[in-house]
Amino acid sequence: MLYSEAGQFSSSYASDARLFRLRQEAVEVIVVVAVAFGVVPFVGDDYWFTAILVPFLILSLAGIGLNLLMGYAGQLSVGTAAFMATGAYTAYNVQVRLPGVPLLVSFALGGLAAAVLGAIAGVPSGRIKGFYLVVCTLALQFFVEWVFTRFRFFSKDNASGLVSVPPLVVLGHDFTTPRGRYLLTLVVVSVLTWVAMNIAKSELGRRFMAVRDMDTAAAVIGIPVLRTKLLAFAISSFYCGVAGALWGFVYLGTFDPRAWDLSRSFQVLFIVILGGMGSIFGNFLGAAFMLLLPILMSHVASSLLAGMVDQGSLENYKKIVFGVLIIFFLIKEPLGLAKIWRSLRERASVWPLRHW
Amino acid sequence: MAYAFETLVSGLLAGVMYSMVAIGFVLIYKASGVFNFAQGAMVLFSALTFVSLTERGVPFVYALALTAAAMIVVAILIERFVLRRLVNRSPITLFMATLGLSYILEGVAQAFWGADVHGLELGINDIPVSVLGIQLSRFDLFASTTAAVLVVLLSLFASKTRLGLSLRAVADDPVAALSLGVRLPKIWRVVWTLAGLVGLIAGLLWGARSGVQFSLTLVVLKAMPVLIVGGFDSIGGAIVGGLIVGASEKLAEVYIGPFVGGGIENWFPYALAVGFLLLRPAGLFGDHAIERV
């Protein structure tokens, strides 16, 4: 309704492969990014930076990682937190044992370590399918948790695997302030999101989807299935690893293996489900939802139902609400918030008509 | 040598407990293809309900009957509000729905009955009993016997009753069953009820052994390796898988554990299961999926 979508056609392969189909979509994204970089740092307050925006961005990134695996490559995983842990602990060890390595490089190395682990984890996917593969990822989750707890090497001999990260310094600038944390996270997440969008639209992305839809057929037309699956695991784990490094360094500051437990994996899984599998934008919606809902519920509990609900019960009610929402979304809109958003936009674009 | 044998046997008996949780799972998977992650929550829910009733002075038998009735109600509600709305959806969707269900069941159970640890008395003490010269736990023997009886009852149900036949038919080919007039919602209600009742028995045994508390839901995580080794859709596989997992877990804990610093019970069964999968991707007794392009 704000603009006409007509008249924008592709006349070359290159233009058809562009990221945004409509010029206006690209403009929208540029505006959002500009606001994120240029406006928010000046108007936001510390609480928003540290408690909402930073975790939102990092969880979205983790969601993108899992989404690449699940939504595009069709491999189910409940071991996301294991990859995040690998990224975090690797980055930590690089930072404290190899002085002089820039922070961002440590993050990247964390991602790489996670990617290697991911590739290894993906090996069974050649033979194992479906829920049996899910259980393999579960195995990984437990194993990695145990490794980081048991082997003190990773936490510099701390008894319980607890570590505290060094200050966040990039190119000589200190980013430890709330605003700094936000900006650091924003840069990393934006870049990686852009890369993810390109992957999705590329030949590799198409191979992922072919393998997802019917891997036997994909093999028949010449797609190296196992290699594609391993690549999917590796890339997805890279994203989760970087997200883990960010989570540990920028958000938590201090962490132990329990920050990467099964419920963390489920949290990311829910982000992907609620946001919409196979949609990059959906991850942001899903992360926002997952983050804001508990806060909203706490507010509702304290203001509307003041005193009637104690903290412990509130946790239980949150659980119930989450469960109901998951089921509700699965029934009503399996393609998640992203689809709902898309439907709203389509409605808006033909408004005041109902449909074409 | 005797010690090794004792460890083995006690591992086997522990494995029986895992099998019981796995059986509830297999029932649902066989009949409806649903990977029911909420099985652990069902175990917890039933155990908590039972314990809360007995703590309030309700006699054992009545508490058992009431809890069984509660599980029937839960199965009916699940079929009516979740399964019926998700007919013909992909297995992944159904799996995620059971994730949501597990959250709901856990939340409700704890909201109603509280988050404290409850002791559960079944009247069977954990005193050692000497069988053929080996020291075994009386409780473990009781648990194994219960499991055996359960399996026999389920087999008889499946093979001798009309309803059992329908369940087997639906497990074989749901569309064919549909074409003959089988009402699938009824079948799902039956299967989820059975799984709930099996979960109740498993919950009572587990609860008696280690107290009824939230971590009971984690037994589903113990059951996963059992299901991998035995196959998702075989009750016999669940038994054998449970025995294998239980025995190897115990043996690993005693003989490998000290070398790697202990605490490996959490993931060793999984490593075993994954290794198994690489050799037999559908488990010992599971059905191989035939890929049609």
Next chain:
Amino acid sequence: MDILRIEDVEAIYGNAILALRGISLAVGEGSVVALLGANGAGKSTTLKAVSSLLRADLGEITRGKILYRDKDITSADPADLVAAGLVQVLEGRHCFPHLTVEENLVMGAVSRAVSRRELATELDRIYAVFPRLRDRRRSKAGYTSGGEQQMVAIGRALMARPILVLLDEPSMGLAPQVVEEIFEIVRSLNRQDGVSFLVAEQNAAVALEYVDHGYVIENGRVASSGSADSLRARDDVQSLYLGGDSSSAEAGHRRPRRPEFALDP
């Protein structure tokens, strides 16, 4: 009286594939009617639309009416239809492979409340129609031959005491001799017990030997119809059988399994 009337029915699969584009046909009471047509023409879809099994294939009826014994059954529950005497024998037999032949037959009566003694009588009745099954009664259905499986499937449907049987591709994968045997049984069931049949068949030559009336389906529409004799004589039916224009949408046998999370990047 028409035991079955399909009026201008339109059906789609998965919101994308238009399989039936306005089918109209009728089955007279006590008659055997054939649905002929090439692979993917819409024969199976028509049968499944009638027996309400379309939904299990992610399909739905978007227009039109189906009347069984003058009652509208367009959105009926499949179990209700079986109870009312309308049974489909699925394409590809669909026996319960791990159940024995006898257990398969018993499953046929699941929609009726039969006592144990009645069940024994019913089974004898079916074994009288298909003597070969009596010898194989304790074998697992998955291990029986194609012809025997087809007999099991039909016998199973008969256990439900049907008034109208929808037979989907009974000759598929069977040796010609066995096909004749099956169709002979269909004819005798029709003549002796008055069971009506609607048979979807690619093998027009065989089908037209045994049916009273036929409809030729092409691209989801009825291309022609008539009595068996008149159809047999026509040239276009021959060309259809030998593979005329079969460029219709692949709505028939296997629908591509698209996962639900198929949003564009």
